Amino acid sequence: xxxxxxFQRVRKELGRDARVVIxxxxxxxxxxxxxxxxxxxxxxxxDDQLEIHAVGGAQACDDPMAFLDGTQRIEVVGYVExxxxxxxxxxxxxxxxxxxxxxxxxxxxxAVLVGRPDVLESLAGTYTGFDPVPLPAEDxxxxxxxxxxxxxxxxxxxxxxxxxxxxxxxxxxDAWLVVDGVLADSGVWQDDARAIxxxxxxxxxxxxxxxxxxxxxxxxxxxxxxxxxxxxxIAPVRSWGxxxxxxxxxxxxxxxxxxxxxxxxxTTAHADLVSRWLLAERAPLSRPDVRWDRLxxxxxxxxxxxxxx
Amino acid sequence: xxxxxxxxxxxxxxxxxxxxxxxxxxxxxxxSIVRVESPGRRVYGVVTDAFAYSDxxxxxxxxxxxxxxxxxxxxxxxRSEIRLFQTAVLRHEPEEPLQAVPxxxxxxASDADVAVALRMDTYTAxxxxxxxxxxxxxxxxxxxxxxVDADFLLxxxxxxxxxxxxxxxxxxxxxxxxxxxxIFQRFPVHKGRIAALCFNVKxxxxxxxxxxxxxxxxxxxxxxxxxxxxxxxxxARYFAPFKADxxxxxxxxxxxxxxxxxxxxxxxxxxxxxAEVLLNRDDVDAKADAFIDFLAERVVGKxxxxxxxxxxxxxxxxxxxxxxxxxIFDFLENMGRxxxxxxxxxxxxxxxIRNRLGNISTRSKGLVTDDGEVNDLPxxxxxDRSVYVVDVAGLDPLAQDLVFARIVSKLRExxxxxDLGVEHIVVFxxxxxxxxxxxxxxxxxxxxxxxxSERGRYLGLVLFSAQQFRSQVHKRxxxxxGTSVFGRLDADELSTPGYGILSPAIKAxxxxxxxxxxxxxxxxxxxxxxxxxxxxxxLSGREGIERFPPxxxxxxEEAVVRRLRALDKGIQGNRIKDLVAGRTTDDVVRALHxxxxxxxxxxxxxxxxxxxxxxxxxxxxxxxxxxxxKAIDDPYA
Numbered sequence: 001x002x003x004x005x006x007f008q009r010v011r012k013e014l015g016r017d018a019r020v021v022i023x024x025x026x027x028x029x030x031x032x033x034x035x036x037x038x039x040x041x042x043x044x045x046x047d048d049q050l051e052i053h054a055v056g057g058a059q060a061c062d063d064p065m066a067f068l069d070g071t072q073r074i075e076v077v078g079y080v081e082x083x084x085x086x087x088x089x090x091x092x093x094x095x096x097x098x099x100x101x102x103x104x105x106x107x108x109x110x111a112v113l114v115g116r117p118d119v120l121e122s123l124a125g126t127y128t129g130f131d132p133v134p135l136p137a138e139d140x141x142x143x144x145x146x147x148x149x150x151x152x153x154x155x156x157x158x159x160x161x162x163x164x165x166x167x168x169x170x171x172x173x174d175a176w177l178v179v180d181g182v183l184a185d186s187g188v189w190q191d192d193a194r195a196i197x198x199x200x201x202x203x204x205x206x207x208x209x210x211x212x213x214x215x216x217x218x219x220x221x222x223x224x225x226x227x228x229x230x231x232x233x234i235a236p237v238r239s240w241g242x243x244x245x246x247x248x249x250x251x252x253x254x255x256x257x258x259x260x261x262x263x264x265x266x267t268t269a270h271a272d273l274v275s276r277w278l279l280a281e282r283a284p285l286s287r288p289d290v291r292w293d294r295l296x297x298x299x300x301x302x303x304x305x306x307x308x309x
Numbered sequence: 310x311x312x313x314x315x316x317x318x319x320x321x322x323x324x325x326x327x328x329x330x331x332x333x334x335x336x337x338x339x340x341s342i343v344r345v346e347s348p349g350r351r352v353y354g355v356v357t358d359a360f361a362y363s364d365x366x367x368x369x370x371x372x373x374x375x376x377x378x379x380x381x382x383x384x385x386x387x388r389s390e391i392r393l394f395q396t397a398v399l400r401h402e403p404e405e406p407l408q409a410v411p412x413x414x415x416x417x418a419s420d421a422d423v424a425v426a427l428r429m430d431t432y433t434a435x436x437x438x439x440x441x442x443x444x445x446x447x448x449x450x451x452x453x454x455x456x457v458d459a460d461f462l463l464x465x466x467x468x469x470x471x472x473x474x475x476x477x478x479x480x481x482x483x484x485x486x487x488x489x490x491x492i493f494q495r496f497p498v499h500k501g502r503i504a505a506l507c508f509n510v511k512x513x514x515x516x517x518x519x520x521x522x523x524x525x526x527x528x529x530x531x532x533x534x535x536x537x538x539x540x541x542x543x544x545a546r547y548f549a550p551f552k553a554d555x556x557x558x559x560x561x562x563x564x565x566x567x568x569x570x571x572x573x574x575x576x577x578x579x580x581x582x583x584a585e586v587l588l589n590r591d592d593v594d595a596k597a598d599a600f601i602d603f604l605a606e607r608v609v610g611k612x613x614x615x616x617x618x619x620x621x622x623x624x625x626x627x628x629x630x631x632x633x634x635x636x637i638f639d640f641l642e643n644m645g646r647x648x649x650x651x652x653x654x655x656x657x658x659x660x661x662i663r664n665r666l667g668n669i670s671t672r673s674k675g676l677v678t679d680d681g682e683v684n685d686l687p688x689x690x691x692x693d694r695s696v697y698v699v700d701v702a703g704l705d706p707l708a709q710d711l712v713f714a715r716i717v718s719k720l721r722e723x724x725x726x727x728d729l730g731v732e733h734i735v736v737f738x739x740x741x742x743x744x745x746x747x748x749x750x751x752x753x754x755x756x757x758x759x760x761x762s763e764r765g766r767y768l769g770l771v772l773f774s775a776q777q778f779r780s781q782v783h784k785r786x787x788x789x790x791g792t793s794v795f796g797r798l799d800a801d802e803l804s805t806p807g808y809g810i811l812s813p814a815i816k817a818x819x820x821x822x823x824x825x826x827x828x829x830x831x832x833x834x835x836x837x838x839x840x841x842x843x844x845x846x847x848l849s850g851r852e853g854i855e856r857f858p859p860x861x862x863x864x865x866e867e868a869v870v871r872r873l874r875a876l877d878k879g880i881q882g883n884r885i886k887d888l889v890a891g892r893t894t895d896d897v898v899r900a901l902h903x904x905x906x907x908x909x910x911x912x913x914x915x916x917x918x919x920x921x922x923x924x925x926x927x928x929x930x931x932x933x934x935x936x937x938x939k940a941i942d943d944p945y946a
Contacts, residue, residue: 100384100386280385284374285370
C-alpha cells in the first residue's frame with residue numbers, strides 16, 4: 001500500500017474516535033528537521049596543518065558499488081486534546097550497482113504513530129498497521145514542541161532502519177557501500193573498510209577560524225587533509241572534505257561534501273582513490289533534485305526507489 | 310509475466326488503451342499481443358507504440374553533468390530508464406460491463422490467447438468452422454497461426470481483400486499466391502466450390518502458378534505450422550490473346566515444356582456487348598448508346614435488310630461490319646447534300662461508333678478477330694479450386710479495359726444464373742490504382758470495379774486487389790475491402806490521411822517491414838495485426854522466366870505449327886507448312902482459330918477442312934493474236 005493510502009486509512013480509522021480532530025497538514029513552523037549549527041574542531045590525521053590535496057581526475061570504480069539511504073514521510077493525522085498525533089512511514093534500502101545498473105538488494109519499512117503516551121494508549125485498537133511510539137514527557141506540553149519531538153523520534157527510527165538494512169546487506173555482500181550521511185553514528189561501520197559515508201550536511205563544521213575558511217573555499221576536484229571529526233558517538237572515523245563542483249558563483253557549500261571512512265582504511269592513497277570515485281559519481285547528475293551538487297546519483301536512485309513505493 | 314499496467318491521472322487507462330512497462334530486455338515490441346491479468350477481468354491488447362525515457366530533467370543536465378564532453382565523460386551509473394508500451398485493447402473478458410483496463414500483470418499472449426484476443430475462437434471452432442490460415446503472428450519467441458473468417462473474406466458477411474505495398478519486393482504477388490493456396494486448401498466444403506481468376510497485368514508475375522517454387526526449410530516449417538501443404542496450382546489454365554499476326558501468343562508463357570497457354574480470341578459480338586468500354590466520357594451520350602443498341606439488337610449476328618438501299622447484310626465480323634458502315638455512307642453520299650440522317654441516326658454518330666469499333670479492331674488485333682471465330686474462357690465449366698490466369702500484360706490499355714470489363718461482367722452474369730461451375734470466384738487485379746484511380750475520369754472499368762466491390766459479395770464474386778499506393782485508389786473500392794493487407798510502404802504513402810489512424814510507431818514499422826511480413830486488418834480484429842507468411846509454393850515470375858524462357862517469335866508458318874502442336878503433339882510440321890504455303894494469312898488464321906476453338910480429335914484433318922479447297926492460280930497463256938489469212942493468188946479475193 002502506498003504511503004498516501006496508508007495515511008488516508010489511519011485518518012479514517014482514527015476519525016471513528018470522537019475525541020480525534022483529524023488533521024492533514026504540518027504546521028509550517030516545524031517543517032523539516034531542526035539542525036544544530038555548530039563548529040566542532042577536528043583532529044588532523046594526515047598533515048600538520050589543514051592542507052588541500054588535488055585528487056586527480058574522476059575515476060569510476062570498476063567494482064560493484066552499493067548505495068544506502070533512508071527516507072521518511074511524516075504527516076500530522078490528528079489531534080487529541082490539543083496534542084498532535086503524527087504518522088510516519090520510514091524506509092531504508094540498499095541498491096547495488098553492477099555494470100551501471102541498480103538492483104535493490106535490501107529494503108525495510110516501518111510505519112509509526114507518534115503521540116502522547118496516554119493518547120496512544122487510549123487509541124489502541126482503533127488503528128492498524130502503525131507501531132505506537134510514545135513522545136517523551138518533556139515534549140508533550142506544547143503542540144509544536146510535540147511535533148519537534150516527533151521529528152526527532154522519527155529520525156532515530158530512520159537511522160535505525162538504515163543501520164539494519166546496511167547490516168543485512170553486509171551479511172551477503174562485500175561490495176563497496178556508499179552511505180548517505182555519516183558513519184560515526186553507527187556501530188555497524190566502525191571496522192568496515194569498504195564503507196564510505198558521504199555527508200551533505202554542514203550543520204556541524206569540522207574547523208573554525210582560518211581552517212574553516214580554507215575548508216569552505218576548497219577548490220573543485222580537491223580534498224582536505226584527513227582528520228578525525230570530533231562528533232563521533234559510537235566509534236572514531238576518518239574524514240575529509242571534498243569539493244565535487246566549483247563553488248565560485250554559487251555558494252561556499254556548493255558541491256562540498258564530507259567523506260567518512262573507517263579508521264583502518266584511512267590511508268592517503270585510499271582517500272585520493274575514494275575521492276576520485278566520488279568525483280566520477282557526479283555524473284549522471286541527480287537533477288532535478290535541488291541538492292544535485294552534493295547528492296550522488298546512486299543515493300538519489302535509492303531515494304527515488306523508496307519514495308516511489 | 311513481462312510487465313505491469315501503469316496508469317496515472319495524466320495518462321489513465323481507458324477501455325480502449327493502456328500503458329504497461331517492462332524490463333529493458335523484455336521480448337515485446339510493436340505489434341506484440343499481450344494479456345492483462347487481474348482478478349475477475351482479463352484484457353487482451355496489441356502494442357501500438359513504445360516509449361523510453363530516463364530521469365534526466367533536461368538535455369542540458371546531461372551536458373552539464375559531462376562537462377560538455379559526451380565522449381570522455383565518466384558515468385558509472387546508467388540512468389534509470391523506463392520501457393513503456395502503449396497498447397490498444399483487442400478484447401475484454403468479460404465484455405460487459407466495459408471498463409477501463411485494470412492495473413494488472415502483463416503477459417505475452419500464447420496461441421490460445423491470440424485466438425481469443427482476435428476473436429478467432431468464434432469461427433475456428435464448432436461444427437462448421439470457417440477459419441482460413443493467413444499467416445503466423447510471432448512475438449517474443451511465440452508463434453500463433455492467424456485465421457481469417459471465410460464468411461468475411463469471401464462473403465457473404467463481408468468480402469474482398471486489398472493489399473498495398475511498395476513494388477519490387479514481390480510481397481503483394483507472393484501474398485496473394487499464398488492466400489489463394491490457403492483458401493483452396495481450407496475453404497470449407499460446406500460453403501461450396503471456389504475458383505480464382507487472375508489478371509496478369511505486368512511481366513511474368515502470375516505465369517508460373519502451376520510450377521513448384523523453391524522453398525527453404527523455414528518456409529516449410531511455416532507451412533507445417535499453418536497446416537497447409539506447400540504445392541503449386543497444378544490445374545491452372547492460362548489464356549492470352551494473340552499478337553497482331555494472329556498466331557504468336559502475346560504472352561511470356563510460351564515455353565513448350567509448359568502446359569500451353571490458350572488463346573483468348575473474341576469477335577465482334579463479344580466486343581459490341583461491351584462497347585461502352587471503348588467510349589470515353591465525351592462519347593457517352595444517348596445517341597451513341599442508341600446506335601450501339603441498334604447494332605447489337607438488329608444488325609450483328611442477324612440478317613438485316615436496309616429498306617433504303619434494299620441491301621441485306623449478315624454482319625458477323627469486323628470486316629462485315631465495315632462493309633455495313635460503307636454501305637450507309639455510300640447511301641448518304643448518293644442522297645446528295647443535306648442527307649445526314651440514316652434511320653434516325655446522325656451520320657456523325659455513326660462515324661464515331663465506326664471509329665471506336667474500328668479502333669479496338671486495330672489496336673487489339675490478336676485479341677479481337679476479324680473473322681468471327683472465338684476462343685473464350687470456359688464459361689459454365691469452371692472447376693473447383695482451380696486458377697485461371699488471363700495474361701493481359703502485353704495488351705494495349707484499351708484492350709485491357711475490354712478484357713476486364715467483359716470477363717468480370719460474364720462472371721457476374723454466370724454467378725447470377727448459378728451456372729459458372731463454382732459458387733465463389735476470386736478475381737485478382739493488380740495495379741488497382743491504374744484501373745480504379747481516385748482521380749481521373751470515370752471509366753467503365755472503374756465503375757465496374759466499384760460495382761464489384763459494393764455488390765459482388767452477394768453473388769460470390771470476390772475482388773482481391775493490389776496496388777502500390779492505396780491512397781490513389783478509389784476510396785469506395787478499398788473501403789469495401791473487408792480485409793486489408795499492408796506490406797512495406799514508403800513514407801510518402803504513409804503520410805497520406807488514410808493512414809492517420811496508425812500510430813507513428815506502426816507507421817515506422819510499416820516503412821521498414823521485411824519481405825514476408827504483413828500487417829492485416831480484418832473485421833474480427835479490432836486492431837491491425839502483424840504477421841509473417843511463407844514464400845508461395847509456386848515459381849516466381851522472375852525464376853519462371855529464367856527456367857522457362859519464352860519462345861522467340863517465329864515465322865508465320867512455324868507459329869501455326871506450334872499452335873496446332875499444342876492441340877496435338879503428333880502434328881507433322883512440314884505438312885502443315887505445305888498446307889499453308891501460298892494461302893492468305895487471313896484464311897490460315899481463320900482456320901487456325903476454328904481448330905483451336907473446336908479442339909477436334911483429328912487436328913490436321915479439321916484444319917484442312919477449315920482451310921478449304923485451295924483455288925490455285927492458273928497461268929493463262931497470252932493470246933497470240935489473229936492468225937494471218939492464208940495467202941492466195943487471187944488479187945481480188
